[in-house]
Amino acid sequence: MNPTEFYKNLADDIRLKSILLIAQEGELCVCELMAALAESSQPKISRHLALLKSSGLLLTRKQKQWVFYSINPDIARWAQQVISLTLKENIDFITPHLQALHLMGARPERIASCCE
Amino acid sequence: MNPTEFYKNLADDIRLKSILLIAQEGELCVCELMAALAESSQPKISRHLALLKSSGLLLTRKQKQWVFYSINPDIARWAQQVISLTLKENIDFITPHLQALHLMGARPERIASCCE
């Protein structure tokens, strides 16, 4: 992934917010991102996540009926630093979405892989 | 400039390379960027620069017949850090363009503002 491709991934509101929310929370499933980004439809979010996955920025883990997305730890260090710097210095950019997320009822329970 | 807008500015080859070349060199005029990005036409480069200027990322200074573009020092600190981190960790991304630039004959002389 060259720098331009990397930044194309960040150059969209839904994609950037999803990345920052996932970076903040560790991992999130599609239904949690739907709750956080309440104004966006499910296929819209799914398509953007599919894009980020196919470019190698996100990983997925399937557990029961949920698909959890996380930041791929194998992306270049500078890219990880860009994401965490952007998150740290722009919390207000995702604050309302974090609030919506934490207000969400019935969040899927996470089961550590050791106990499945 | 919110984070998404900022990253839209970086999400194009000509724009990102121009930004990194300018960050590396301090300031560059359009004809120098044309020499560096030899494969791109003048109006193409001018239009992308106009975009970056209108979004507040670049400043211009006119000296004689040339227009010199530089990074606006007033953009958010995190944004400046993103640019310098990207530059530092991806020199190879612009190396051929820096070489073309330094091979360019008759680069416009810079006159410090004190001596104009």
Next chain:
DNA sequence: TAGTTATATAATAATTTTATTATAAAATGA
């Protein structure tokens, strides 16, 4: 002043990206 160099802009066409709607598939649970 006429020609040249450097840069910008406008009009249009081409391309790419994004959204919408409908539907499918996979897993769960009654």
Next chain:
DNA sequence: TCATTTTATAATAAAATTATTATATAACTA
């Protein structure tokens, strides 16, 4: 098994971005 929940995908439409070509402007130079 049937209904429900969660997620993905496909088809199409809509919107946004980008490229191309032509032209304009401004400054310098002979």
